[in-house]
Amino acid sequence: MQTTMPDIADTAPALRTGKLDWVGMGEIELPFIFESRNIAPVNVIAKARAFVNLHKEDAKGIHMSRLFLALDTLSTEQQVNPQTLAQALDAFITSHDDLSDQAQIEFKFELPLRRKSLLSGKVGWKNYPIHLIAKINQGVLSFELMIDVTYSSTCPCSAALARQLIQNAFSEKFAEQNVDKQTVLEWLGTTDGIVATPHSQRSIANVKVKLDSQIDSFDVVGLIDALEAELKTPVQAAVKREDEQEFARLNGQNLMFCEDAARKIKGLLEEQNYADYWLQINHYESLHAHDAVAIAVKGIAGGYTA
């Protein structure tokens, strides 16, 4: 005998009535194929969050399974790009006809990219943490992209102090007026010659940009390339000695405080005309046990706040 299952989402009274901003699911494990400009579609495993608003005050709840299954379609039958995300958001809304008029999907995943060494021509994998958010609000789409770029920052203050120690050591070692070039050259190649080195630290730029809602494709690699080119000292994948030496030169020629890195990235994002942006620079200090942090936003009305 077939029995009808109770469906309390439709029949039970809400314990208490009222609108809710977002209702849905978090920490959904979701493999999918991600599409972005200038790379082949790539398999990633994301942690997803899926939400709709609940604007019907007396409804018991939303239909979680409908969101979950729409995400499953995205994962198994489609590739993730702006169009398919828009379709999934549309499915969220149409399956919650009288309950919701806003929806959002968030994905956090690591994007593995082949990155070239500085000089030797070797190539290796580097993973970039990506956070992608797609929203629809009464028919209006919006996309946000967050990327973390890891780089090395050498302290300009420490570099100046180290240079002074090197000058002092030179002055002490070569008191006479005329010094022999070969002797100085050899001395410079010793730890007595370069008596001090500045400290550098592994640093991370967290960058969030608001994308144009009309975009036909994501361009994650374009943004990563631009950020790394601006910072000039991104951490490397494959490294031979010639690459390491070039990295040392790049560090020496691009000394930066967290303020310098923040202003560089701010300038880049201004040039690239993003509708809005937020950035946080984190220098994980080797001089201190605490971090140096700088934050900046575009500063538009109703936009991101610092």
Ligand SMILES: Nc1nc2c(ncn2[C@@H]2O[C@H](COP(=O)(O)OP(=O)(O)OP(=O)(O)O)[C@@H](O)[C@H]2O)c(=O)[nH]1
């Ligand atoms: N709304 C809601 N559902 C929850 C929650 N926690 C678990 N669920 C379960 O999510 C499941 C899916 O709900 P629905 O999408 O309404 O499932 P369904 O009634 O089989 O699907 P439809 O026939 O499409 O409505 C139900 O079994 C709920 O019990 C919660 O906090 N809120």
